[in-house]
Amino acid sequence: MEKLLLRNKYTVALFSLLLISGTELLSAGEVGGLSGAYLRPAVGAAALAMGGASSASPDYLACWWNPAMIAPSKEKKIELGTGTRSLGRTDLFGQFTFKVPPRLGMGFLVLYRGDPFLDNLYNDDYDNPEKLKRASYTTITSKIALSYNFSKKVFAGLNIGILYQRLPTAIDDNGDWIYSSSTGIGSIDAAVLYKVNERLKLSVVARDFFSLMTWDIVSDYNNYQIDDSPLPSLILASSYEDSLFGKPFKWTVDLKGYMFDNDWNALDHKEAYLSTGIQFQNWDAFALRLGIGDIRINRQFMDDEYRDEFFCRIGAGISMDLSTLIKGLQANYGVSTDKIWAGIDQQLDFSFRF
Amino acid sequence: MNKLVVMTLGLIALCCGARGQNSGFFSNEIISIASSGDSISLLSWKFDKITSDFTYAVSFVPKSDSAYVANDLNWKSFVFPKNKAASDFAFGGGYSVAVFDTLEKERMNTITVINHKTNTTSELTIPWDSTLLKDSSKWVNSTNVVYLDNAFYFSCRSGGIVKWDIITNKKTVLLPGVIGGISFETLKGIVDSTNWIRGLEVSDKHLIATSASLVWVFSPQDSSWVEYSGKSADPSVTVRSFIYAVTDPYTSPHALYSIAKVTRSGSDTTIMMKYSTKEAGWKPVLDHAVAGLTFGTKGYYYTYFEHDSTNCKVYRDTLGDTAVIYKPLPIDAYYLPERLKTGTENPQIYDIFFSAKTDSSGVLYVGTSNGLYLSGNEIPGKSNDLLQCVKRITPVKNALKEAFASPGILKNVEENNTDIVRFVYCLSKNANVTIRIYDYNNDLVKTIIEKQPRKSGTENAEYGRSNDKYKDVWDGTTAGGRVCAPGVYYFKITTDIGEHAFGKVVVAK
Numbered sequence: 001m002e003k004l005l006l007r008n009k010y011t012v013a014l015f016s017l018l019l020i021s022g023t024e025l026l027s028a029g030e031v032g033g034l035s036g037a038y039l040r041p042a043v044g045a046a047a048l049a050m051g052g053a054s055s056a057s058p059d060y061l062a063c064w065w066n067p068a069m070i071a072p073s074k075e076k077k078i079e080l081g082t083g084t085r086s087l088g089r090t091d092l093f094g095q096f097t098f099k100v101p102p103r104l105g106m107g108f109l110v111l112y113r114g115d116p117f118l119d120n121l122y123n124d125d126y127d128n129p130e131k132l133k134r135a136s137y138t139t140i141t142s143k144i145a146l147s148y149n150f151s152k153k154v155f156a157g158l159n160i161g162i163l164y165q166r167l168p169t170a171i172d173d174n175g176d177w178i179y180s181s182s183t184g185i186g187s188i189d190a191a192v193l194y195k196v197n198e199r200l201k202l203s204v205v206a207r208d209f210f211s212l213m214t215w216d217i218v219s220d221y222n223n224y225q226i227d228d229s230p231l232p233s234l235i236l237a238s239s240y241e242d243s244l245f246g247k248p249f250k251w252t253v254d255l256k257g258y259m260f261d262n263d264w265n266a267l268d269h270k271e272a273y274l275s276t277g278i279q280f281q282n283w284d285a286f287a288l289r290l291g292i293g294d295i296r297i298n299r300q301f302m303d304d305e306y307r308d309e310f311f312c313r314i315g316a317g318i319s320m321d322l323s324t325l326i327k328g329l330q331a332n333y334g335v336s337t338d339k340i341w342a343g344i345d346q347q348l349d350f351s352f353r354f
Numbered sequence: 355m356n357k358l359v360v361m362t363l364g365l366i367a368l369c370c371g372a373r374g375q376n377s378g379f380f381s382n383e384i385i386s387i388a389s390s391g392d393s394i395s396l397l398s399w400k401f402d403k404i405t406s407d408f409t410y411a412v413s414f415v416p417k418s419d420s421a422y423v424a425n426d427l428n429w430k431s432f433v434f435p436k437n438k439a440a441s442d443f444a445f446g447g448g449y450s451v452a453v454f455d456t457l458e459k460e461r462m463n464t465i466t467v468i469n470h471k472t473n474t475t476s477e478l479t480i481p482w483d484s485t486l487l488k489d490s491s492k493w494v495n496s497t498n499v500v501y502l503d504n505a506f507y508f509s510c511r512s513g514g515i516v517k518w519d520i521i522t523n524k525k526t527v528l529l530p531g532v533i534g535g536i537s538f539e540t541l542k543g544i545v546d547s548t549n550w551i552r553g554l555e556v557s558d559k560h561l562i563a564t565s566a567s568l569v570w571v572f573s574p575q576d577s578s579w580v581e582y583s584g585k586s587a588d589p590s591v592t593v594r595s596f597i598y599a600v601t602d603p604y605t606s607p608h609a610l611y612s613i614a615k616v617t618r619s620g621s622d623t624t625i626m627m628k629y630s631t632k633e634a635g636w637k638p639v640l641d642h643a644v645a646g647l648t649f650g651t652k653g654y655y656y657t658y659f660e661h662d663s664t665n666c667k668v669y670r671d672t673l674g675d676t677a678v679i680y681k682p683l684p685i686d687a688y689y690l691p692e693r694l695k696t697g698t699e700n701p702q703i704y705d706i707f708f709s710a711k712t713d714s715s716g717v718l719y720v721g722t723s724n725g726l727y728l729s730g731n732e733i734p735g736k737s738n739d740l741l742q743c744v745k746r747i748t749p750v751k752n753a754l755k756e757a758f759a760s761p762g763i764l765k766n767v768e769e770n771n772t773d774i775v776r777f778v779y780c781l782s783k784n785a786n787v788t789i790r791i792y793d794y795n796n797d798l799v800k801t802i803i804e805k806q807p808r809k810s811g812t813e814n815a816e817y818g819r820s821n822d823k824y825k826d827v828w829d830g831t832t833a834g835g836r837v838c839a840p841g842v843y844y845f846k847i848t849t850d851i852g853e854h855a856f857g858k859v860v861v862a863k
Contacts, residue, residue, distance in 0.1 A: 032797030033832035035839035040795035087844055087856060089794065115794075115842050118858060121762025124403040126776055126823070127382050128748045129760050132404065135860070137842045167840055168763065169862035171405045180862070182840070215840055217863065219765065226863060228839055269834055311798065339796035340846050342856045 031258050031271045036208055036230025038113050038139045038165070042293070042336075043093055044081060045347035049317025049334035050277025051291025053254040056193070056203040057239035059319075059332075060351040063095050063109035063145040066205055066237075067157025068193040070097045070105030070147035075328075081349020086342040088117035093349070097145070105147035107159075114138040118168065135168040135177045143189065153195045161187030163213055163230070170218055180217045182228055187211030199242055205235040211262060229262035248287075250279040255297075272297045277315070285321040294339060311339045328353040379746040380411030380431040384721030387707040390446035390501050392418050393470070394709075394719065396429075396726060397443040397452055403773070404761050409433060410440055412450045412468050417709065417717065424728060426746045432468050434475050446501025447520045451478070453496045453508065465496060465508070480508070480516050480525060481538050492543040493550075500556035502574060507561055509554035512543040515563060515572075530563060530570045533577045553598035557608060566595040569612055569629075582610065587635030592617045597624070602649045602671075604710065609671065612636065613644050624660070632675045640669070648708045650734030651716065656706045664700040666720075670735060693729075693741045701725075708732065747817040753782040757847055757855035764830045765862045774827040775859055777802070777845060780811030781820040785849040791828055791859070792844045799843060800833045802826060805850070830861050837863070 042052035044061045058065035060079045076098040083091040090113070097107035115137040122129040145159035163184040168177040191205040213228045237254045257272045277291025293313040317334030330351045338345055379398060386397035395414040401407070413431040415423055422428050438454040445451070450468040465478040482494055494513035499506055507528075508516040515528040517535065526535030529544070530551070544550055553564035561572040569582040584593035594615045601608035610629040614636070615622065624643035627636040643660035650656065650668075658666040701724035710716040711731075718732035718741070725745025729737055750756050757779040764775050777789055789802040803826060809815040828845070830838050840863040848854045 032793045032795075033791075033799035033836065033838040033843075034793075037793035037795045037797065037839070037841060040797070086796075087858070115858070118842065118860065120758060120858060121860065122758050122760055123405060124761030125381070125400060126760045126778070128746055129758065129778070132762060137860070165840070167842070167862060168860060169765065169840075175405065180840075215863070217840075219862075226840075311796075340790075340792055340844070340856075342796075342844070342846065 031231065034231045034261075035213075035228050036211070039141065039208060039230055041085070041089075041091075041113075041345070043091065043111060044079075045083070045317055045332035045334035045349050046279075046289060046319065047334070048083070048336045048345060048347045049289035049291055049315045049332075050252060050279065051275040051293030051313055051315050051336075053237070053252040053275040053277040053291055053293065055191075055205050055235045055237035055254045056201045056252060057241070057250065060349075061093070061095055061109065062097060062147075062157075063107040063143045063159055064111070066191045066193060066203055067107070067143075067145040067147050067159045067189060068155040068191040068203065070107050070145055070157060071099070071103065071149040071155050073097065073105065074099060075353040077351060077353050079349060079351045081332075081347060083345065083347035083349075085345040086338040086340075088115050089345075090114060090116055091347065103149040105145075105149070105157075107143075107145040107147070109141075109143040109145070111141045112139070113141070132171070133175060133177060136166075137168075138164075138166040140164040145189075155193040155195075157189075157191045157193075159189045160185075161189065161208070161211065163187055163211060165213065165215075178218050180215060182213040182215035184211050184213035184228075184230075187230065199240055201239040203235075203237045203239075205237060206232065207235060208232045209262070231258055232260070232262055233258050244280060245282075248279075248281040252277050252279075279319075285324075287319040289315070289317040289319065289334065291315045291336075293336070313337055313339055313345075326352070378426045378429055378431065379413050379725070379744075380433050381409075382725040382745040383704070383723050384726050385440070385704040386443040387705045387719050387721045387726075388443050388445035388450065388501070389417065389707060389709055389719075392416050393445065394423065394707075395443075395445035395450045396721060397440060397450075398431075399440065403765065404763055408438065410438075410452065412443075412452065414445070414450060414470060424730075424742055424744050426744050430470075430473075432473075432475055434466055434468070438464065441496070442498040444499040444501045444506060446506070447504050449501075449506070449520060451499050451501070451506050453499045465499070478518065480510070480513075482513065483538050483541060486513070486541060486543050489543065494543065497552055498554040500554050500561065502556050502559070502561060505574070507554060507556075509551040509563060511550040511552060512547070513541065514544060514551055515554065515561070528572070530565075530568070530572075531579050531581065548595075553596070555598060555600045557601040558603040560601065560608070562599045562601055562610070564596045564599045564612070569596055569599040569610070571601070571610070582629055584614075585635040586616075587630045587633035587637045590618055591625075591627075591636070591638055593627070593636060594622070600647065600649075602653070602655070604649055604651045605653065607631075611639065626657075628671070630675050639671070646705060648706045650708045650718075650732070651710050651714055652734065654734030656708065656718070656734075658703040658706060663702040663704070666703050666706065668734065693727075693738065708734070747819070749818050750778055750780040750811065752780050752812055754779055754847060754849070754853040754855040756780070757857050759828075759845065759857055759859045762858065763860040763862055764828075774829050776823060777821055777826045777828070777847065777857075778819060779821050779847055779855060780815070780818060781808060781849060781851070781853060782810060782812060783851050784808070784810050784813075785851040785853070787820070787826075788848045789826060790846050790848075792846065793838070794841055794843075796844070798833075799838060800828065800831065802828055802845075828859070830863075839863070
């Protein structure tokens with residue numbers, strides 16, 4: 001047992017080292033501003049608290065994090081949650097997953113994400129600006145997931161995403177905003193999970209591949225369409241579960257890389273982000289979570305900009321088993337810094353297993 | 355009056371009704387200046403890229419006290435119909451009149467009248483005969499308006515000149531060469547389109563009307579018309595058409611000038627010409643397409659140019675009747691753009707107006723894209739000091755308690771990469787400033803400026819704003835030069851004095 005534990009630790013450390021060293025190949029990153037930014041923040045309180053490192057062993061919201069994780073679960077799950085982020089950004093999400101014996105799992109997730117408080121926008125009179133009416137930015141993302149259990153150790157999953165965005169783009173004669181929207185069907189997430197043993201899981205998740213959104217832009221002079229493809233990412237993830245001081249303990253690592261766009265053109269500036277988190281259950285019904293996320297790994301690591309702006313998220317959170325109230329109910333709360341010190345991000349959600 | 359600039363501004367649409375009165379300039383884009391008696395009146399416009407509205411306003415103030423004029427808050431402004439193209443503007447008798455050149459037959463004239471005595475706005479309708487309006491070969495829309503002796507005069511192309519007597523409220527038609535007024539019912543319209551009245555100016559006690567082929571000087575006192583043909587007194591020049599004509603009110607007899615399209619040495623060009631009485635023909639004066647000019651005293655005149663609206667030169671005509679090409683003396687020592695400088699760019703000049711006080715001095719008003727510039731004691735040919743800029747600037751809260759992007763939405767980024775947003779803020783002390791843009795996930799999009807010195811808004815920054823209008827800007831691209839995806843973006847302003855602010859920008863692509 002001790003040998004196995006020791007080997008697992010080394011394996012996790014080696015895997016993490018490999019992930020990090022691989023980023024030596026990456027140069028200064030410029031993912032910011034490219035399409036799909038709203039798909040990048042972590043979903044769910046547990047993930048937020050653990051720095052967004054939840055791809056290898058999401059306790060819940062598997063449709064989002066890793067569709068391969070639906071099949072191993074024997075229970076049906078319903079999850080509902082909400083969250084607020086700095087600068088007025090808001091989340092609302094729900095998921096339902098279930099097992100189709102003997103080897104199949106299925107799930108459906110809906111995520112609202114947006115900024116309903118675009119209330120500090122001005123017209124273009126530089127000298128004497130006038131405040132415009134409040135606008136909102138809305139996105140809705142749905143994922144339909146399918147998971148298959150190949151063996152006791154290998155699981156695979158796939159989900160198809162339906163994407164929607166709505167953005168103010170013009171103003172009518174009454175000063176009311178005119179919105180433009182974009183839709184896209186066919187965004188693919190694919191995941192493979194390998195259970196090395198009972199403690200260690202390794203996974204590869206490809207996210208937002210083949211997605212194409214088409215914007216119907218309503219302008220003042222003419223209406224036109226533009227294509228917009230959220231940037232795909234590849235995630236290498238690990239999860240190691242053991243005991244610490246005789247209590248359950250979990251350590252997770254995600255390394256997310258952006259290397260090419262949806263047309264398979266290599267990005268000029270590739271980028272990788274490292275996230276890691278821990279979960280410690282010192283009490284039977286109560287768990288603590290900590291994490292640090294979105295550590296940008298590239299050659300800018302020690303430049304002025306990097307040092308001045310600590311572009312990481314630091315998260316913490318708790319989980320409470322509420323089975324004494326309703327059997328199978330769990331509440332999670334997570335809080336995290338954003339990456340620009342404009343405020344904090346918070347998420348609260350409930351998971352119900354039956 | 356800069357007809358070319360004024361006439362090109364705006365779009366045609368229908369929307370009527372005054373928006374009301376307020377203090378201070380409505381907009382700092384001063385496109386036309388008019389004066390009569392003791393008051394000066396300005397026409398300003400504003401195009402809002404977000405709302406796509408063209409809005410106009412008339413601001414007016416007594417000009418007797420230059421200190422009073424120089425205080426923006428003393429100006430009363432009327433904001434009125436939007437989405438029309440203003441073509442000319444005049445002031446007199448307590449009224450400001452703006453002509454909006456619509457080509458819709460049913461609304462051939464939408465002349466806006468502002469009564470400064472009652473602070474009301476109304477629409478003046480010229481009672482054209484319906485037959486004339488329906489005639490597809492004739493256009494009677496007004497292009498210019500001037501004020502003279504209790505009457506406004508409108509140049510109305512095929513309809514000749516319409517006189518509106520503000521005392522009797524009577525409207526009559528004047529046709530070149532015809533003594534006395536003509537009723538609207540009997541007017542058939544000028545048939546030959548080369549004789550349509552396209553330009554109208556006022557000088558001293560005369561009107562100067564211009565068609566493509568002729569120039570007339572009309573004296574309302576005796577209803578006399580003096581006609582000037584397009585005959586050139588210079589064998590190398592052939593006059594093709596006149597654009598407009600003016601006379602120097604400070605010379606006697608008044609020298610007559612025109613801006614004309616000519617053929618000279620086989621090539622077509624636009625130049626300024628002067629009429630030689632002795633040779634009964636036009637002679638070239640300036641080899642430039644003069645967009646507008648105003649006469650100072652003693653033969654000086656201030657000009658600005660069609661193809662370079664930031665340029666303005668002062669010339670002096672001392673040649674009397676002997677003008678030949680290139681001879682006027684450019685007074686480059688008094689190169690006006692240098693006197694307008696307030697930042698790194700020269701403002702666009704839309705109109706210039708000189709109002710004489712004595713034989714040698716007067717008040718110079720310059721309407722620009724950056725407000726009204728004023729020289730309270732302008733001595734043509736001598737004054738070379740900076741002009742005073744009068745403009746309205748909304749203050750921004752100090753100590754970065756307020757920061758915003760102007761405009762808050764960036765449109766047409768992909769198609770038109772000249773669109774930018776400016777970050778507006780005010781620091782409590784001089785500081786080094788960093789501005790960065792982030793996307794929805796708070797990933798860095800671009801560093802706009804990093805640790806750049808900016809002045810305190812409360813002490814020495816221009817108009818109380820610390821931002822650099824030309825450097826603290828974002829064009830909607832990433833650090834790598836890609837156009838950002840549509841979405842909401844966030845900016846962060848940090849300083850080394852601890853002040854910081856956040857804001858939002860929408861990129862609509």
